[in-house]
Amino acid sequence: MASFKCLACMTIISLLVSYSFNGCIADPALIDSICRPSVDYAFCISFVGNDPRAPTANLHGLALISISVTAISIQDTQDKIYKLLHQVKDPVTLSRLRRCQSDYNEALSNFQSSFTATSRNSFFEAIDLVRTGTNKVIGCHNRFRRGPGPGPIATSPIDVNDSNIFKLSGIIKIAVDKLIPKK
Numbered sequence: 001m002a003s004f005k006c007l008a009c010m011t012i013i014s015l016l017v018s019y020s021f022n023g024c025i026a027d028p029a030l031i032d033s034i035c036r037p038s039v040d041y042a043f044c045i046s047f048v049g050n051d052p053r054a055p056t057a058n059l060h061g062l063a064l065i066s067i068s069v070t071a072i073s074i075q076d077t078q079d080k081i082y083k084l085l086h087q088v089k090d091p092v093t094l095s096r097l098r099r100c101q102s103d104y105n106e107a108l109s110n111f112q113s114s115f116t117a118t119s120r121n122s123f124f125e126a127i128d129l130v131r132t133g134t135n136k137v138i139g140c141h142n143r144f145r146r147g148p149g150p151g152p153i154a155t156s157p158i159d160v161n162d163s164n165i166f167k168l169s170g171i172i173k174i175a176v177d178k179l180i181p182k183k
């Protein structure tokens, strides 16, 4: 009985090992082909490459993963904006953040549409939507710098989060662009 248990155990271990070779260690070259041309390689690996779905994904899958990672970052930033709206007292910052809230709402819907466009292989449409969504976040970012609207130049409380969206948007463009058949 003991040896049977041992055998069963070894079978499970060998299944796990072969799964990890066949299923988990897939194509780092594919991830690299998207992350190398991006502005921040380490960022790209940590946000997209380390996604649990990435190792088994093909290029189309990686494009979809990049978009879904971006949508999640936008949602996390929306939560952060919501919290800030209940903490910040300064009226100028508050009004800027309220505008950012709608910028981010619109950006989320643009990125969600770009996910749909990518899934049905409408790559040019997907890239347009990524550009539109990114412009919404740029709009939010600029409210703290050069307006529109009154108030001093300031560092946005979601400065890092805006930058993360910019980096992710660059990664999506690289991945989706690779899916467009070249003449």
Ligand SMILES: *[C@@H]1O[C@H](CO)[C@@H](O)[C@H](O)[C@H]1NC(C)=O
Residues within 6 Å of the ligand: 072, 073, 074, 076, 077, 160, 161, 164
């Ligand atoms: C937002 O930025 C903060 C640092 O300011 C960081 O800790 C957090 O992870 C960021 N969230 C997202 C979704 O980028």
